[in-house]
Amino acid sequence: MKPSRNITALVEIMAALRTPVTGCPWDLEQDFASISPYTIEEAYEVADAIERQDWDDLRDELGDLLLQPIYHAQMAKEAGLFDFADVIEAISTKMIRRHPHVFGDDDARNAGMAKGAWEKIKAREKADKSGGNKNGDRPSILDDIPSNFPALQTAVKLQKKAARVGFDWDDPSLVIEKLQEETTELKQAVTRSDRNQIENEIGDLLFTIANIARHFDVEPDHALRRSNQKFRHRFSYMENRIINSGKSLEETKLHQMELLWQEAKTNESS
Secondary structure, three states, X not given: OOOOOOHHHHHHHHHHHOOOOOOOHHHHOOOHHHHHHHHHHHHHHHHHHHHXXXXXXXXXXXXXXXXXXXXXXXXXXXXXXXXXXXXXXXHHHHHXXXXXXXXXXXXXXXXXXXXXXXXXXXXHHHHHHHOOOOOOOOOOOOOOOOOOOOHHHHHHHHHHHHHHOOOOOOOHHHHHHHHHHHHHHHHHHXXXXXXXXHHHHHHHHHHHHHHHHHHOOOOXXXXXXXXXXXXXXXXXXXXXXXXXXXXXXXXXXXXXXXXXXXXXXXXHHO
16 A cells, blocks of 8 residues: 555555454554544644644644544444544534535625624534433533533633623733632632642632633633743753753752752843
């Protein structure tokens, strides 16, 4: 089998890898649960390549990510559930349905995309699929936000959904005041040494920080990744300076580390 620019070839490669006896032993023993973490990992690697603006790496990472739905579709085909063509048809149908202002009749195209139409269409899809939530109650506007998303991302999505129906702070400064309130409550929990309450208050604090980021149109996960990178850079600078002086990190006093840390910050500014 030769490499190809045709996606059908990739589907055939995956089928060959999953063919009993002649396929790959590792691929043959995988299932949906074991592959799922790789799917998430590949999505993060795509985001990382974009953030680094490494376009060659992005091409490769997009290929790795593309393999994931093909992998899952192959396992689904083997189980008699669906195949990759069904996946393509499902997303094509969904995109056409959600863009009546592009793919609809003349009246729909002339009307354009009304505010909130996308959410209403998604809500109808959700209601048609589930017929209500697990408790048999009326579907919530929050139902379509997966609970296993990264926590900061989930927080922002929940807040955006609530904001669309008017449940939101009018002034970002009020959210900052809320941050101060949550910080005070965390301090009180720490004073009481209440482990459970400390965890609750830290969660509230993180949720409020995500809310502040949303109000200032900042992606909190992206902001945190930038801070992580700054920490890596400054720590590496400090580490190298200590090692080059003939010492180890363990024998270096905290105040000496702090001086080098501030030196790293100054170098960044200049």
